[in-house]
Amino acid sequence: MVALALCGGIVFGVVSAVRGLTGGSQAQSSQSQSADRSKTKSGSETDTKNSASSDSASDTASADDSASAKPKKTAGIPDCTASDVDLSLTAQTAVIGVGGTVTFKAAIDHRGDQDCLIDSSTSGLVLTISSGDKQIWQSDSCPADSNLLLMHGSDKYIQSITWNANSSGSKCVADADLPKVSAGTYTATLALRDAPKAKSDQLSVTVQ
Structure with a gap:
């Protein structure tokens, strides 16, 4: 036990x-x-x-980046000036009868170092007919839609402008309704509306 x-x-x-x-x-x-x-x-x-802190820091950095970001500027192409182009004028004929017609050849030669724009419409590339100091007729007496051309390098542009030996006033009147000029000697000049110093030599036209 x-x-x-x-x-x-x-x-x-x-x-x-x-x-x-x-x-x-x-x-x-x-x-x-x-x-x-x-x-x-x-x-x-x-x-x-830590993750929340990191996200907060990231949001703050993004906000700072947005605040400091500046829009980029895009440089535009400037209008042509007298230093960019040469203008010249020739006539189909130098002598016309009263009520006759003469067609001019308006030429633009680009000679500048930079590209530029030119309005080749009859409102931008203006032909002026004068008698002494008095303006007789201008191609921009009636408005025209602009026709912008990019002039680059050694570009050359030629345009025809017709004068029907008539006289325009300060108002826009249909060409057929303009009064005819008298016999005499007139001078024609080509110029840029937006750059008046860019002009051609004077060209004489005799109406007889």
Whole structure:
């Protein structure tokens, strides 16, 4: 009986020791898992804060870039001036009868270093007929749609302009309704409306 009691006590002690060890291990494991969860949560919160801070900094940088950005300016092509082009004028004939017609050839030669624009319409490239100091007829007495030309390098442009030996006034009147000029000597000059210093030499035309 004593032997049995001793054996039972030994077995009980071993079982208790095993339970104690198992319980301690489970407690440590639970504490370890709790600590890991806390670290993970803390790390996630930190990452979230860092990410939010980074996004905020990125938004601020983008706003700064937008504020400092300036629109690019696109340089336009300038109008031709007297230093960009040469104008010349020739006539189909130098002598016409009263009520006759003469056709002029208006030429534009580009000689500048820069490209430029010129209005080659009768309102931009103006032919003027004069008698002494008095203007008799102008090609721009009636408005015309602009006809812009890009002059580049050694470009040359030639246009025909007809004068029916008549006299225009300050108002726009149909050419057929204009009064005819008397016999005499007249001078023709070609010039740019927007650059008056760009003009041709005078050309004489006799009406007889």
